[in-house]
Amino acid sequence: MxxxxxxxxxxxxxxxxxxxxxxxxxxxxxxxxxxxxxxxxxxxxxxxxxxxxxxxxxxxxxxxxxxxxxxxxxxxxxxxxxxxxxxxxxxxxxxxxxxVIIITENETADPVHGVVTDRTGHPLQGVSVLNKKTKKGTKTGPNGEFTLHASVNDVLAFSIVGYKSIDKKIDNTDIALVIPLEIEVSSLTETVVIGYGTSQRKDLTGSVATIAAKDIQDIPFATVDNALAGKAAGVEVTKTDGTPGGAVRIRVRGSTSLLGGNDPLYVIDGVPMQVQSAYINPGYDVSSPVGNDVTGSGGVSAGMSTAFVNGLNNLGGLNIDDIESISILKDASAAAIYGSKAANGVVLITTKRGKKDMKPVITFSYYGTVSMLAKKPKLLDASQYKTLLQEAAVNDNAARVAAGRAPRPEAVKIVNDPNYFGKYNTDWVDLVTRTAFANNAEVSVQGGGGSTRYYTSFAYNNTPGVVVGTDYERVSGKVNLETEFSKHFKFITNLNLGYVNQNITNGAYQQALRARPDWSPYDSTGAFQNFATVAASYLGYENPLAMTTAVNNSKSTSLLGSISAIYDFNPHLQFKSTVSLNSQNYTQKLYTPDYLQIGSFYGNVSSNGGIGNNANSRFTDWFIENTLGYTNKWKDIHAVNILGGFSYETVKTSFFSATASGYPNNDVLNNLSSATTPIYTQGDQPNKPQSYLVSYYLRANYTLMDKYLFTFTGRADGSSKFGPDNRFGYFPSGAVAWRLSNENFLKNVKWIEDIKIRGSYGLTGTQNIGDQKYRTLYSPLAYAGTNALVPTQLGNPALKWETTKQADFGADVSLFGNRLQATFDYYRKQTDGALLALPVPPSSSYSTLLENTVDIRNTGYELSISGDIIRTRNFRWNASVNITWNKSLVTKLNNNADLTGIPDKTGLEYGNTTLIEGQPLGLITGMKVDGIIKSQKDLDDYKQRLNFIGNIVFPYLNIGDPMFQLDSTGYPDFHVVIANAAPKYYGGFSQGFSYKNWDLNLYFLFSHGGKLMWGDHVSSIKFIGTPNANQVMLDRYNPENTGTNLPRLLWNDQIIYNSSLSIFNSSYLKLRTLSLNYRFNKTPWMTRTGISNASVYATATNLFTITKYPGNDPETSDDAYSVAGGYFDVSNYPAVRTISIGLKVGF
Structure with a gap:
């Protein structure tokens, strides 16, 4: 209000x-x-x-x-x-x-007054005004005003970044001027941030995508990576966790590594930050059914600890409104300067800074957001549930009797016991979800004098989740201070601070999809109903409402800071030295009350007295870097830009985790010190850093006649993560470009602004693979009062760098005064020696050995088009579209690898995704259903093809059951490739409209040709135990519904695991964001109160999605890190729609 x-x-x-x-x-x-x-x-x-x-x-x-x-x-x-x-x-x-003649050529120059505005009449501050004759100048003030002495026929030049420069000749009536400036529509001179420097877009030889601050601001995303979706060709962004502030999966031109993570390298104000692919791993989990139904392990899942891993986001401490620009380096020429960290691309984030001679500008912004379910799942109500469960029990009883077996006792109860079903009709999804209200407030101060520039900000975000018990709170601050001590020496301090308090997914939503609708959340005393005591056949499913009281809280503090000293020897030669620190500190608390059941890595754990876990993890990255840069230009013919550098990095991580049970009270005495029974403790507190990286690099750019461009980059990285013989990796690259538009045969074509073709080839690498992997490791163990060291890791000193070779051919075109721009790229990205954990003989006392054994290739095309369709004084319509076609291929795979022999799921078979030489990534395996048995002939033919064992395993086979693809022996094949999950193409497009003070922007996402395994469907189709099911099962096979592709209901005896029945097309078109903004004209009351500008806006996200996918959201992934996995919809969090109203005021 x-x-x-x-x-x-x-x-x-x-x-x-x-x-x-x-x-x-x-x-x-x-x-x-x-x-x-x-x-x-x-x-x-x-x-x-x-x-x-x-x-x-x-x-x-x-x-x-x-x-x-x-x-x-x-x-x-x-x-x-x-x-x-x-x-x-x-x-x-x-x-x-x-x-009247006021001034003449012979008179002394008088002051000329004026105002500089934009095309809408808003005053522009900081515009340079120069008298070209006297060489004296000034800058416009906060209201766009200026005063400068000039005589008749003097020429005043007006210029500011982002607007067209103009000259104004003074005549005898020009005592007071109003100078409107047009926005600079040319992107050729746009400054683009590249590795260790900047470049004008026209001079780029590599493939670089840029995202302006205006494209991601005023949108209620808690983290910047969520805001990148659909903004750049070749960049695929997929949600992995719907919790507020949750992580996303980002792939730049496909995946390259099996173990090292596939997220790009983030460089924030020159400080590199690698996304970590492993966090705290507590010793127990809360039941959560849907996910493990997908992986075939029954009703108890990986639960809360899995949610903790997926829910954290390394970029959580960075405030989006502090960002000035984002550049994404995609090809080897652009990214090779970062060497061993750049195989997955590089995202350069530049934050805001102060400006010289700028009066303090204070900006305050606030928005409030309403979040709601974008799509509610359609589950069986109590009546439908009873009908289907009884039908399943009747079918199963008849099948068992026909096979000469006794009916299951509980199936008999389901059919005959009038008290078996409860009297309730509970909507569990309604109970565990809500409409949530979020708030975000920010204040920033930007300015500068003759020698000092500054920018500082403070932001607070509080975002409750739509699932009860989940929320996200962030406090962030930023300070950027730049001081020039002389014309040669300046000092820059950059500090980003963040604090995040996050209550992560607690499994309640997944449980709500399976909870019996005929049960109440409370027992007769008003306490939470413990489902495990109600029916043994419930198989570990929990009371969803009770699960919202379980604690899964993480707190993180982040510090990303740097100090840089810059010395300019002369206008051409510059030395820069930087020291930076990236410090991340995570703490976690898990507590499950005694009315919930627990599954454990170490077997079943009693929940009597509750069970809890406290854990913490610390990450410290020190980075020291020195660079020397030289730039020069001769007679507009030759231009060079050379940069050389050296850097040294140390990384130290530590963690501690303790689990205990037997707490006196669920609400108060639930801290770890109150527990009576320790269960498990683990930790690592090293005295020294675990990894070191030393790097040497060089980049040379040469431009001839502004037409022919050449770039060479070389980098050598030495990492302690590899054995002594393989410590150093070498990553060279080269690129050439030709600006055809500057050739004589095109130079005078007026409608051609720029045409440039370019090509590059180079090597990048991956070393984000964990520490000490090449060593044989032992861990202490106490048994029967005796301490000993036991083998835990078999070392391989021959481990080498994962190396990615990438070739790129592209073209950049700008036409019709830059009103139409296009970029095209073809790339071929080959990763050799990807690491894979292969099984070794049990006699060695180890299970796996890490080897460079897999080669992966990605090839693709990228196309981006943008343009101003209509551009007048009061109205503008612009549009853009980007699209990417990417195809992956496993070009080499170790023949000794065993598909089922890798226990840690980091090898060939990850969940239900497999790697096959000669096939693409993202292959989903399972049981392929060839159809439903619909006649006695179908039944007889299928039984005849089944071998002896198959007829024993499927004793109740009858009309209405599925027919599975059989292997060569006549047995159902459980590991057939049933889908290629990766999309054929994906991208985004935008529409922007401006009319006077109004701006309307729409951003769409699309993806085509992908597949998802719908976990809710996998769970529903089995009818094992008595959990609820999705309404899709109303279309099951029965004598009155024979045209369906879903099998009949068979209680506890329908043997069907992950199958092709649960694979669905995940193509979609989504309106990701819609934003409407109104800028107020400046009024006298605003002037009196010191307000220079004000605007209000409304933004909505996920307004609609056009898709045939029946699940929660086609834009989803269950795994942020794996190269092969991530194509399962486990419904860990519902899709969310938001509507925000915001206000931004400048002083």
């Missing part, structure tokens, strides 16, 4: 000011013109621009008007005066009458 009232107040004041501007009442005698001007300003939203000395030449006047227009008042005031005026928008410009 407060926000609504404030917005209405702004609107009413604006309307009031505009209304008064049409009616002026003045009664003055013997008054000067300046006095009249001030009175008009008080009563209207008109501003006056004039030379004070000129106005003093006017005669005093008597004015007596009531409810007159501004124009009528001005006409009366200027009668008989040596002055005249003109009105542009709401600005009145005073100048001498045409016959």
């Amino acid at each position: 407060k926000l609504t009232a404030f917005i209405l107040l702004i609107f009413s004041l604006s309307v009031s000011a505009s209304g008064r501007g049409q009616n002026i009442t003045i009664s003055l005698k013997n008054a000067s013109l300046e006095t009249v001007f001030k009175e008009i300003q008080k009563q209207s939203d008109y501003n006056f621009v004039y030379n004070s000395r000129l106005v003093k030449t006017a005669k005093s006047i008597d004015v007596d008007v009531r409810s007159a227009s501004v124009e009528d008042v001005l006409r009366q005031c200027f009668k008989g005066q040596p002055l005249t005026y003109s009105i542009e928008e709401k600005t009145v410009i005073i100048k001498p009458s045409p016959h």
Whole structure:
């Protein structure tokens, strides 16, 4: 209500000011013109621009008007005066009458006053104004005003970054000027951040995508990686966890590594930050059914600890509104300067800084957000549930009797016991979800003087999740200070601080999809119902509402800071030294009350007295870097840019985790020290860093006649993660580009602004694979009072770098005065020696050995097109689209690898995804269903093809059951490739409209040809135990519904695991964000209160999705890190729609 009232107040004041501007009442005698001007300003939203000395030449006047227009008042005031005026928008410009000569060529220069505005009339601060004759200049103030001495025929030059520069020749009437500047539509001179420097876009030889701050701000995403979706070709962004602030999966031109993670390298203000692929791993889990139904392990899942791993986000401490620009380096030429960290691309994030001679600008913004379910799952109600469960039991009893076996006792109860079903009709999804209200407030100060520039900000975000018990709270701060001690030496301090308090997915939503609708969440005493005591056949499923009280909390503090000293020897040679620190500290608390059941890595654990875990993890990365850069240009023919550098990095991690049970109280005495029974403790507190990286690098750019461009990059990295013989990796790259538009045969074609073709080839690497993998390791173990060391890791000193070779061919085109721009790229990305854990003989006392054994290739095409469709003074319509086709291929695979012999799921078979030489990544395996048995002939033929064992395993086979693809022996094949899950192409497109003060922007995402295994479908189709099911099962096979592809219901005896029945097309078109913004015209009350600009906006996310996918959301992944996995929809969190209203005010 407060926000609504404030917005209405702004609107009413604006309307009031505009209304008064049409009616002026003045009664003055013997008054000067300046006095009249001030009175008009008080009563209207008109501003006056004039030379004070000129106005003093006017005669005093008597004015007596009531409810007159501004124009009528001005006409009366200027009668008989040596002055005249003109009105542009709401600005009145005073100048001498045409016959009056105020300044001449021979007179001393007088001050010229003026205002510089944008195309909408808003004043522009910081515009450089230079008198080209006298070489003296100034800059415009907060209201766009300036004063500069000039004589007749002097030329004033106006310039500012982002706008077209113009020259204005002074004539004898130009005492007061209004200079409107047009936005610079050319992107050729746009400054693009690249590795260790910047470049103009026209000079790029590599493939670099840029995202402007305006494209990601005013959108209610908690973290920047969520905001990148659909913004750049070749960059695939997929949600892995829907919790507020949850992690996403980002792939730049496909996946390259099996163990090292596939997220890009993030470089924030020059400080590299690698996404970590492993976090705290507690010793127990809370039941959570859907996920493990997908992996075939029954009803108890990996639960809360899995949610903890998926839920954290390394970028959580970075405030989106602090970002100035984002560059994504995609090819080897652009990324090779980062060597061993750049195989998956590089995301360069530049945050805001102060500006020279800029008065302090204070910006305050606030938005409130309403979050709700975008799509509610359709589950069976109590009546439907009873009908289907009894049908399944009747079918099963008949099948068992026909096979000569006794019916299951509980199946008999389901059919015959009138008290078996409860009297309730509980909507569990409604109970565990909610409409959530979030708040975000930010304040920043930006400015600078002659030698100091500064930017600082503070932001607070509080976002409750739509699932009860989940939320995200962040406090972040930023300080950037740049001080010039002399014309040669400057010092830069950059500090980003973040604190995140996050309650992560607690499994309640997944449980709500399976909970029996005929049960109540409470027992007769009003306490939470413990489902395990109600029915033994419930198989570990939990009370969803009770699960919302379980604690899964993480707190993280982050510090990302750097100190840089820069010394310019001369305009061409610069030395820079930087020391940076990336420190991340995570703490976690898990607590499960005694009315919930627990599954454990170490067997079943009693929940009597509750069970809890406390854990913490610390990550410290020190980075020291020195670079020397040289730039020069000769006669507009030759230009060089050379940079060499050295860096040294140390990384230290530590963790501790303790689990215990037997807590006296669920609500108060539930801290670890109150527990009576320790269960498990583990930790690692090293004294020294675990890894070191030393690097040497060089980049040389040469441009000939602004037409022929050459780039060479070389980097050598030495890492302690590899054995002594393989410590160093070498990563060279080269690129060439040709600007055809500067050749004589195209130079004079007016509608061609720029055409450039480019090609590159180079090597990058991966070393984000964990520490000490090449060593044989032992761990201490105590048994029967004796301490010993036991083998835990078999070392391989021959481990080598994972190396990625990438070739790229591209073209950049700009036409029709830059109103149409396009970029095309073809790439071929080959990764050799990807690490894989292969099984070894049990006699060795080890299970696996890490080897460089897999080669992976990604090839693809990228196309980006953008343009101004309509561009007039008051209206603009622009659009953009990007699309990527990527195809992966496993080109080499170790023949000794065993598909089922890798226990840690980091090898060939990850869940139900497999790697096959000669086949693409993302192959889903399972049971392929060839159809439903619909006649006695179908049944007889299928039984005849089944071998002896198959007929024993499927003793109740009958009409309505599925027919599985059989192997060569006649047995159902459980590991057939049933889908290629990777999309054929994906991308995004935008539409932007501006009309006067209004802006409307729409961003769409699309993906085509992908597949997902729908976990809810896998769970529903089995009918094992008594959990609920999705309404898709209303279409099951029965004598009245024989046209379906779903099998009949068979309680506990329908042997069907992950199958092709649960594979669905995940193609979609989604309106990801819609934003409407209104900028207020400046009014007198704003001037009096010090407000320079104000705007209000409304933003909505996920307004609609067009898809045939029946599950939660086609834009989903269950795994952020794996190269092969991530194509299972385990419904760990519902899809969310948000609507936000925000306000931004500048002072």
